[in-house]
Amino acid sequence: MEDTNKSVLGDYFTSAMGLTESGVPRVPTRYILPPSQRPMLGPSIGSATIDLPVIDLSLLHDPLLRPRVIHEIETACKGFGFFQITNHGIPSSVVNDALDAATRFFDLPAEEKMLLVSDNFHEPVRYGTSINHSTDRVHYWRDFIKHYSHPLSKWIDLWPSNPTCYKEKVGRYAEATHVLHKQLIEAISESLGLEKNYLQEEIEEGSQVMAMNCYPACPEPEIALGMPPHSDFSSLTILLQSSQGLQIMDCDNNWVCVPYIEGALIVQLGDQVEVMSNGIYKSVVHRVTVNKDLKRLSFASLHSLPMHMKISPATKLVDENKPAAYGEFSFNDFLDYISRNDITQQRFIDTVKKKNS
Ligand SMILES: O=C(O)CCC(=O)C(=O)O
Numbered sequence: 237m238e239d240t241n242k243s244v245l246g247d248y249f250t251s252a253m254g255l256t257e258s259g260v261p262r263v264p265t266r267y268i269l270p271p272s273q274r275p276m277l278g279p280s281i282g283s284a285t286i287d288l289p290v291i292d293l294s295l296l297h298d299p300l301l302r303p304r305v306i307h308e309i310e311t312a313c314k315g316f317g318f319f320q321i322t323n324h325g326i327p328s329s330v331v332n333d334a335l336d337a338a339t340r341f342f343d344l345p346a347e348e349k350m351l352l353v354s355d356n357f358h359e360p361v362r363y364g365t366s367i368n369h370s371t372d373r374v375h376y377w378r379d380f381i382k383h384y385s386h387p388l389s390k391w392i393d394l395w396p397s398n399p400t401c402y403k404e405k406v407g408r409y410a411e412a413t414h415v416l417h418k419q420l421i422e423a424i425s426e427s428l429g430l431e432k433n434y435l436q437e438e439i440e441e442g443s444q445v446m447a448m449n450c451y452p453a454c455p456e457p458e459i460a461l462g463m464p465p466h467s468d469f470s471s472l473t474i475l476l477q478s479s480q481g482l483q484i485m486d487c488d489n490n491w492v493c494v495p496y497i498e499g500a501l502i503v504q505l506g507d508q509v510e511v512m513s514n515g516i517y518k519s520v521v522h523r524v525t526v527n528k529d530l531k532r533l534s535f536a537s538l539h540s541l542p543m544h545m546k547i548s549p550a551t552k553l554v555d556e557n558k559p560a561a562y563g564e565f566s567f568n569d570f571l572d573y574i575s576r577n578d579i580t581q582q583r584f585i586d587t588v589k590k591k592n593s
């Protein structure tokens with residue numbers, strides 16, 4: 237079965253969708269994780285006693301309540317590098333339309349999707365399947381399409397033209413998340429004691445990459461993963477999940493399932509905010525489990541400073557007692573790093589941490 241799939245998709249691109257559709261009863265060897273990396277699935281997992289933060293974002297617009305919400309954000313960022321948001325202002329019709337377009341894209345025949353395949357990390361539109369490029373050892377149960385999404389007018393022509401509604405529906409969602417990101421980064425800057433408009437210009441000129449992920453039903457979810465543990469390089473990632481599957485690592489290094497909340501979006505701190513905050517906030521390490529019966533979609537909208545712009549700790553957060561804990565680097569430096577290294581073994585952010593911090 238593995239070989240059939242391989243011959244259709246070429247050596248590097250085995251597709252989890254293709255395997256599920258062909259009805260494989262077992263996951264092929266290359267998807268099987270070493271025992272220490274397997275997810276512990278079961279009724280007790282995810283019902284852990286930890287209450288993950290959920291924040292009503294509409295209250296940010298109320299001048300009387302804003303300080304309280306900023307404080308909630310600060311607590312969530314310090315405790316988890318993560319929170320969910322409700323009443324975020326993106327209409328459910330925009331979300332559902334984007335889900336519909338992505339579902340239709342992933343349902344296309346493999347040959348059609350393969351036209352967009354690339355293993356070049358700098359490619360602005362890239363269809364792929366989750367292989368660990370740097371080691372070629374383990375594959376993950378995920379197919380994805382990633383595209384640069386901001387500014388939309390520059391990139392949208394390169395996006396998939398099948399289904400025909402894709403550009404319009406996903407485009408509307410991408411623009412809405414760009415606006416939301418600006419509000420969130422303002423609130424996060426405020427929560428760090430920085431100016432509300434800190435980095436606002438850079439963010440407006442910044443890049444947005446949307447990873448549209450598809451995790452088809454997996455015959456053996458206890459020995460495979462949809463995505464390995466990693467943190468995102470972004471400033472923030474705004475994540476939409478169609479059902480449960482995301483897990484985050486808490487401060488005691490335990491995996492915690494992120495509950496599915498209808499209508500909510502997930503906010504994850506990325507490496508750029510960790511650096512900007514000089515380590516006051518940490519990017520959240522997360523991974524994705526797969527499900528025996530259910531196909532899951534997620535949209536990870538990764539917002540970053542401009543590709544070439546070097547990020548470093550905010551000067552206001554650096555002093556004699558708290559020297560800069562990170563060297564400066566850009567998104568392009570990160571892309572070069574991931575095309576050469578196995579980020580499941582060493583996070584990029586660890587390579588820019590200063591030794592004495
Ligand atoms: O599918 C998810 O919930 C997470 C996806 C993710 O971590 C990513 O695309 O970076």
Ligand SMILES: [Fe+2]
Nearest residue numbers: 467468522536
């Ligand atoms: Fe991620």
